[in-house]
Amino acid sequence: MIHLxxxxxxxxxxxxxxxxxxxxxxRCRECGAENFVGALHVYRAAGVVVRCPSCSAVLMRFVAARxxxxxxxxxxxxxxxxxxxxxxxxxxxxxxVVDGRAEP
Amino acid sequence: MGEVTETVTETPRVRTLVLDVPGWTGHxxxxxxxVRLTAEDxxxxxxxxxxxxxxGEPPALTVERLDDGELSPYLVDEVVRGDRFELRGPIGxxxxxxxxxxxxxxxxxxxxxxxxPLMAMLRHRRAVGSTxxxxxxxxxxxxxxxxxxxxxxxxxxxxxxxxxxxxxPGWGGYGRxxxxxxxxxxxxxxxxxxxxxxxxxxxxxxxxxxxxxxLGHRPGRIRTERFGGT
Numbered sequence: 001m002i003h004l005x006x007x008x009x010x011x012x013x014x015x016x017x018x019x020x021x022x023x024x025x026x027r028c029r030e031c032g033a034e035n036f037v038g039a040l041h042v043y044r045a046a047g048v049v050v051r052c053p054s055c056s057a058v059l060m061r062f063v064a065a066r067x068x069x070x071x072x073x074x075x076x077x078x079x080x081x082x083x084x085x086x087x088x089x090x091x092x093x094x095x096x097v098v099d100g101r102a103e104p
Numbered sequence: 105m106g107e108v109t110e111t112v113t114e115t116p117r118v119r120t121l122v123l124d125v126p127g128w129t130g131h132x133x134x135x136x137x138x139v140r141l142t143a144e145d146x147x148x149x150x151x152x153x154x155x156x157x158x159x160g161e162p163p164a165l166t167v168e169r170l171d172d173g174e175l176s177p178y179l180v181d182e183v184v185r186g187d188r189f190e191l192r193g194p195i196g197x198x199x200x201x202x203x204x205x206x207x208x209x210x211x212x213x214x215x216x217x218x219x220x221p222l223m224a225m226l227r228h229r230r231a232v233g234s235t236x237x238x239x240x241x242x243x244x245x246x247x248x249x250x251x252x253x254x255x256x257x258x259x260x261x262x263x264x265x266x267x268x269x270x271x272x273p274g275w276g277g278y279g280r281x282x283x284x285x286x287x288x289x290x291x292x293x294x295x296x297x298x299x300x301x302x303x304x305x306x307x308x309x310x311x312x313x314x315x316x317x318x319l320g321h322r323p324g325r326i327r328t329e330r331f332g333g334t
Contacts, residue, residue, distance in 0.1 A: 011193065011195045039198065
């Protein structure tokens with residue numbers, strides 16, 4: 001399956017984070033590689049899966065439906081990226097929706 | 105919402121739409137917008153298109169028709185002046201080149217309509233009178249597919265073209281797909297620390313990026329924008 005770059009989902013990312021984050025960097029929880037968000041590998045199907053360019057681990061997942069979006073940033077370390085605290089943004093950890101973002 | 109103020113036919117498959125977008129605050133060279141069209145039954149489709157114009161100019165999208173595309177046939181063949189559609193942007197802070205006083209040469213590699221965001225960079229460079237050395241390596245299928253053909257000579261940058269499928273008699277450029285030998289001949293050497301931007305279909309971008317790394321360019325200096333699908 002072919003992939004795109006993180007910059008291709010800049011619009012979706014600014015919906016979630018409230019600003020452009022394609023030039024922010026994040027670290028892969030699996031292999032430790034640090035990359036710009038714009039350089040991450042993006043796979044689009046029913047949802048959007050963002051993988052590490054170095055080891056292919058899943059870093060972020062997004063599912064958008066109507067005007068709401070579900071977000072899982074579980075594969076990313078130390079990015080400093082914080083989703084907006086808005087009702088249309090739902091944060092998941094390992095498949096569990098934890099609205100309000102209490103870290104499990 | 106953006107309103108189409110002008111259309112420019114670039115090739116039989118490619119058209120530029122110049123837009124008026126109320127509240128547009130300007131863009132950076134290399135950024136894109138997301139265009140969203142809504143059908144009468146409420147079905148929505150959204151795609152990203154690169155901005156072709158230099159910062160400071162009205163936003164212009166150059167769109168290539170994909171025969172199985174959901175949006176591009178409409179944007180290339182049907183939209184007329186005065187039509188309006190929903191768009192979001194400008195988007196992206198990664199695949200951008202700003203005139204920021206740095207003197208590092210600019211090496212741009214385009215496959216097909218991947219030339220669009222790179223054209224915004226070259227137009228920006230020309231508009232601000234930048235003296236940064238710049239080179240574009242541009243791969244198209246045939247001469248008829250070359251986008252911005254007349255403008256390429258007037259950019260004040262070195263433009264090297266390759267035509268992969270069909271070359272006219274007397275063609276002076278390359279006549280094959282971009283490969284490592286071509287990149288070695290055309291690119292600035294790694295020790296000149298060029299800033300490299302590569303845009304095109306996924307397999308094109310992969311081949312170019314791998315070739316440049318094999319020639320000693322640091323992966324961190326190479327920024328890519330792949331496009332694929334519909």
